[in-house]
Amino acid sequence: MYLKETRRYGKPVKIIHAGEFYTSGNDELIQTLLGSCVAVCLYDPVRRISGMNHFMLPGRISRVDIFNDRSARYGITAINTLIEAMLGMGSEKKSIVAKVFGGGSVIEYRQRAKSIPEDNVRVARVMLEMADIQMLEIDTGGAYSRKIVMDVLSGEVYCKKSASEKIAARVFSRQLGRDIVEV
């Protein structure tokens, strides 16, 4: 995993990218930039541990896909991995709460890619609901890119939405380059 560190907000900031996750119990921040991708932020208020991932599923999941589609599995695994990492750090599942962000879209992006941002969000919500993890905040969809900053010890998440065409185009095109797999 590639983690960039800055001290822009007076604390160390760990920046994660698509396909990565990070869990921590230290006094620091976790940050990511989302276009159509989704980030699940988990927080355990008892142990004061936080975790964040950043994933996307290219395309709708059909009955046929699920056994063969590596990338579909990858998004689902990303959520399981994050929950397991939290448990590995000593969290109990019943005390974990979640916040879900991302799954934005821009018109240009919609026409170019097969991926459906809503499905990314849906998978995250369905899995969390099945795992009995309560979702405290959900900010998803719309023609936005989002910058997410999570404070590890408090579990607070700051979400800055940007509708600026320029920023959005940059985020989306980068994610297209990185994540989109033809299925």
Add this chain to the structure above:
Amino acid sequence: MSYILVVDDSPTIRTSVEFTIKEFGFPIKQAENGAEALDTINEFKGKGEDLALVVIDVNMPVMDGISFLKEFKKTDRFTPVLILTTESEGAKIKEGKDAGAAGWMIKPFKPENLKDVVMKLIQ
């Protein structure tokens, strides 16, 4: 009078099909799978009763519809066999056609459509 044989492992489907086509006046017999269908046909052949049409499902235990068709066509090339199934895959349909099915109908069936097809096949 010749009879129509309805083969499906679901009693609900057998009864639905019977209700739909009984107005043609043919006696209707039922079987639960391909093997039972072959037994029924042989039994009534012995009694001198003619078979007008077979309406049969594909996925059934003991003997499926395609296996029945292959077996049945060895002794009877002329009696039409209509497949009535949830299977809609091209390869499966081709298998049915190659084995000698007269038609392939995908469930759920529209009663009017089933009547039309049965009418065409028994004429």
Add this chain to the structure above:
Amino acid sequence: MIKTKDMKTGRDLFILYPGDYYASAIQCFIGSVTGSCVIVCLYDTIRRIGGMGFLIVPGAIGTEGIYRDQIAAQGINQMELLLGELVKLGADRKNLTAKIFGAATFRESRLSREFISTSQLRFIDQYFKSEKIPVYVDDLGGDYRRKIYFSPTDGKVYRKVLSNNDESSEFIKMELEFINRIFRNKDTFGDVILFE
């Protein structure tokens, strides 16, 4: 449907979306959450094969019952798809037992929930009698959603009642989309192909 993992046991977990069905002869869990729709768990007690279907009957069934009813035909077909999967795995209808959940009447719908619930109950009653599949558990009605975990190789069902936050449930959202779609397309029938 998505394939994930059950955290406690490490077994595969197949999460069904409304309208999905899945059967297995291998140890795993099949799970979902239902509100007004019906989750049917079928289990072959001899061969130890099970399957789950997530369905809804799109409307009221006529007085003649399920055999001649076009609405019931849609429900029968959803059951046929599940039964077909079971039969392909080697299950026999004669050994099947059923556990049925859902058909709740609750808030948050443009359609009349009362009406939906009643027509589901009527369909289930007539269908399982007609199929001669014994219903071991029918946990139907109420005003809550139900989370169901089904273990297809031993037929065990784990149920949890969820009575809060209906409006934030993604399953309830998907269910409404499914109900609207299937009620709109309730006159859809399969194709007919005549050879020669």
